[in-house]
Amino acid sequence: xxxxxxxxxxxxxxxxxxxxxxxxxxxxxxxxxxxxxxxxxxxxxxxxxxxxxxxxxxxxxxxxxxxxxxxxxxxxxxxxxxxxxxxxxxxxxxxxxxxxxxxxxxxxxxxxxxxxxxxxxxxxxxxxxxxxxxxxxxxxxxxxxxxxxxxxxxxxxxxxxxxxxxxxxxxxxxxxxxxxxxxxxxxxxxxxxxxxxxxxxxxxxxxxxxxxxxxxxxxxxxxxxxxxxxxxxxxxxxxxxxxxxxxxxxxxxxxxxxxxxxxxxxxxxxxxxxxxxxxxxxxxxxxxxxxxxxxxxxxxxxxxxxxxxxxxxxxxxxxxxxxxxxxxxxxxxxxxxxxxxxxxxxxxxxxxxxxxxxxxxxxxxxxxxxxxxxxxxxxxxxxxxxxxxxxxxxxxxxxxxxxxxxxxxxxxxxxxxxxxxxxxxxxxxxxxxxxxxxxxxxxxxxxxxxxxxxxxxxxxxxxxxxxxxxxxxxxxxxxxxxxxxxxxxxx
Ligand SMILES: Cc1cc2nc3c(=O)[nH]c(=O)nc-3n(C[C@H](O)[C@H](O)[C@H](O)COP(=O)(O)O)c2cc1C
Numbered sequence: 001x002x003x004x005x006x007x008x009x010x011x012x013x014x015x016x017x018x019x020x021x022x023x024x025x026x027x028x029x030x031x032x033x034x035x036x037x038x039x040x041x042x043x044x045x046x047x048x049x050x051x052x053x054x055x056x057x058x059x060x061x062x063x064x065x066x067x068x069x070x071x072x073x074x075x076x077x078x079x080x081x082x083x084x085x086x087x088x089x090x091x092x093x094x095x096x097x098x099x100x101x102x103x104x105x106x107x108x109x110x111x112x113x114x115x116x117x118x119x120x121x122x123x124x125x126x127x128x129x130x131x132x133x134x135x136x137x138x139x140x141x142x143x144x145x146x147x148x149x150x151x152x153x154x155x156x157x158x159x160x161x162x163x164x165x166x167x168x169x170x171x172x173x174x175x176x177x178x179x180x181x182x183x184x185x186x187x188x189x190x191x192x193x194x195x196x197x198x199x200x201x202x203x204x205x206x207x208x209x210x211x212x213x214x215x216x217x218x219x220x221x222x223x224x225x226x227x228x229x230x231x232x233x234x235x236x237x238x239x240x241x242x243x244x245x246x247x248x249x250x251x252x253x254x255x256x257x258x259x260x261x262x263x264x265x266x267x268x269x270x271x272x273x274x275x276x277x278x279x280x281x282x283x284x285x286x287x288x289x290x291x292x293x294x295x296x297x298x299x300x301x302x303x304x305x306x307x308x309x310x311x312x313x314x315x316x317x318x319x320x321x322x323x324x325x326x327x328x329x330x331x332x333x334x335x336x337x338x339x340x341x342x343x344x345x346x347x348x349x350x351x352x353x354x355x356x357x358x359x360x361x362x363x364x365x366x367x368x369x370x371x372x373x374x375x376x377x378x379x380x381x382x383x384x385x386x387x388x389x390x391x392x393x394x395x396x397x398x399x400x401x402x403x404x405x406x407x408x409x410x411x412x413x414x415x416x417x418x419x420x421x422x423x424x425x426x427x428x429x430x431x432x433x434x435x436x437x438x439x440x441x442x443x444x445x446x447x448x449x450x451x452x453x454x455x456x457x458x459x460x461x462x463x464x465x466x467x468x469x470x471x472x473x474x475x476x477x478x479x480x481x482x483x484x485x486x487x488x489x490x491x
Contacts, residue, residue, distance in 0.1 A: 008035045014051055023051060052461070078252040079106040081154045081188070083179045084124075086114020087161035088229045089195045089238040094119060094127060096160065099245045101128045108133065108150055112166070112179045136178040147181035154188040155252050160221070161195035161238050164206050170218070171209040191251070191306070193221040193244060198234025221247065222304035239304060240472060246479035247305040253486045254346075267307040267482075268345040270402070271299050272352035272391065274314035276332045280359050280383075281375045290353035292316035294408075294448060297471040298349060299323050305475070310345065312338045314352055331358070332388035339391055347404045347478060350392040351432075359383040396427045403485050404429045406478060412436050419453055429481060430454050432474060452477055 011031060014020050021028040024047060034040050040048065080100060084093050100107045109124050110133045121132035133146055151157075159166060159179075166179070170192075175181040183190065192213070200206060201223065214220065221244060224237040238244075250267055273295020277285040292313055299311040300321045310325040312335060320326050325342070329335045332354045339348075361369040364380045375381060396405040407428045409419035412435075419433035433451040448470045452460040454477075462473055 007038045007040055010040075010048070010052075011035055014048075020051075024048075078249075079153060079155045080248070080252070081108045081110065081150055081157045081182070083110045083112070083157065083159045083162075083166075083182065084115045084119070085112045085159060085161060085163040085166040085179065086117060087163045087195050087238075088118065089161045090115050090118035092238055092241055093160050094123065095241045096245055097124060097127050099241070103245075103249070108154075110134070110150065110179050110182060112163075112177060114163070114165075133178060136181060147175075147178055148185050150178075151182045151186040151188070154186070155255060156248060157183070157186055157188050157190045158193070158244075158248060159183075159190070160193035160244065162192040164194070164196045164200040164203070167192070167194055167206060167209050167213070171212050189219070189255070191219045191221065191248065193223075193238060194236075195223050195238035196236045197228060197230055198232055198236045201234070201236040219306045221306055224304065240476075242476050243305060243472065243479070246476060246483065247307075249483055250479055250486070251306075253483060267302075267347070268310070269299075269302045269307050269347050269349065270310045270312070270339070270342050270345040271295050271302075271349045272312045272314075272335060272339065272354075273299070274316040275353045276314045276335055276355045276388075277330050278332065278355045278358035278388070279330075279371070280361060281369075282372060283374055286355060286357075286359055287315075288353045288355065290314070292318055292352075293446070294467045294470065295349070295351035296321050297467040298351060298474060301468060301471040301475055310342050312342070312352070314354075331355075332391065336389045336391050336394060339395060343395060343398060343400050343402070345402045347406065347482060348392075348395050348402045349406045349474075349478075350395070351408050352391075353410070354391055355388055357385040357387055360386050390426070392428070393426045404478060404482055406430045406432070406474075408432045408434070410434045410436050416451065416453070416459065419451070420457055423453055423455070423457075428455075429485075430477065450474075454481070 011017060011020050011034070014023070017028050017031045017035070021031045024044060082093070082097065082100070084090055097107065097109060107128055108130065109128060111119070111121060111124065113134070116134065121134055124132035133150060136147055138146065169180045170183045173184060175184045194201070194210070210220065221239060223235055224239050225235045226237050227233050228236055254267060274292030275288045275290040277287045279285050295311070295313070296318060299309050303309045303321065303323055309323040310327070311321065311323045312327045312329060314329060314335065327338045327342075329338055335352060335354060361375055361381050361383055363369060364382065369375065369381065392405065392407050395401065405428050407422060407426060409422050409431055411418045411433065415433050415435045419431050422428070423431040431453050433453060434448065446466055447464050448467050449464045450462050450470055452462070452474065460477070462470060465473070
């Protein structure tokens, strides 16, 4: 059952007073009273819990209105050119344009000829209240140099969706329409979000082209895997629009910071994952059931968005993801030392199940046994517990503290109070809480069910989702939080 601590927010999430009164078949004034008193009668809690579960808690509307409030207040102004090439996911990008427009971005849009088979310039214009560009050759004087004018003074040029054809064209410098001319004439940062049929994606021609583009410092938002519009399953889906929006906004904020500070502009993520193993003797160890899957999924999903990802992993049996930096460790002490070496990051996520203690063997006469000798069965020994370093606290209280420090809490009971206590004690920005129970046996499994608790102790509960879906939920929330912290400094 949900802990409804913020009733007005809850009602807002469910569509407002009118919608909730209809859904619950009650009088709107009853709902208004709940909001006023910040209290819900017990008899309605179950029904509301079910309604919440039916809703994906991070809806576009919620996301949009929240970010809109922040950005309008802060008057953010980024100049972005969106090139839409002719893929089946064109329609999704309309939602992205709406988000940019509503969040005060200075936005221009170019459609390729093929894109116009999927969406029209008119629908783009009505979303952004601006002309949508399509033609290279124009008889109007002010438009006859559009291929140059539109290429200049942009904080970012985003190609989304980027077709296999467009990938090939920019790789080889082809300039046969307005969009490809702009790319060739541009001095701005270019970010592409390829989206295509899985065979087109896997094709060596496409992969070779992408490799060349990466070498030329063109950044990529990698496609997701899943069921495609053509009915085939594989890699090639355009990532969630919320994520593209959030990622590009973070990217632009970082760029703005770079202007102020001269620092690197890629979002740097440091993740720990898996268990640690604490040696008892040269042969035996104590550890826990963590598989590392959730941390690896986070690393992979952040990587898809083009972030720079360092993954520090305890011993696991799963495939290493192809992250920017992968560091294997065994014990908590080794993990701490690697975290310290890599603390220069924007976001630290501690998903590793670090052993709280190590066991030190002693004789009954209280003499420490030599750690390089195997313990013998027939000897009387006992173990003293030695506390391991608290890695997340070390990071959160460090002089070089990243902008965000995010932890995980796995509990068998009193989940929310225990997780909230950890959040406060360790001064985290957010904590992901898991209840370890029969119905949510998460260790080693593909699925997970979480509660996300932020600094204001707002709680967001997820459905049972795959670990990659959970990773995306956490990333959406994390990027939004990062934007907010950042916006304070650099807007
Ligand atoms: C129904 C349909 C859907 C298509 N979807 C995609 C797609 O998602 N990704 C892609 O790379 N090409 C897709 N194509 C092929 C492109 O439209 C085609 O390569 C075109 O030349 C791209 O032109 P552009 O890159 O100038 O926009 C699709 C074609 C059709 C007919």
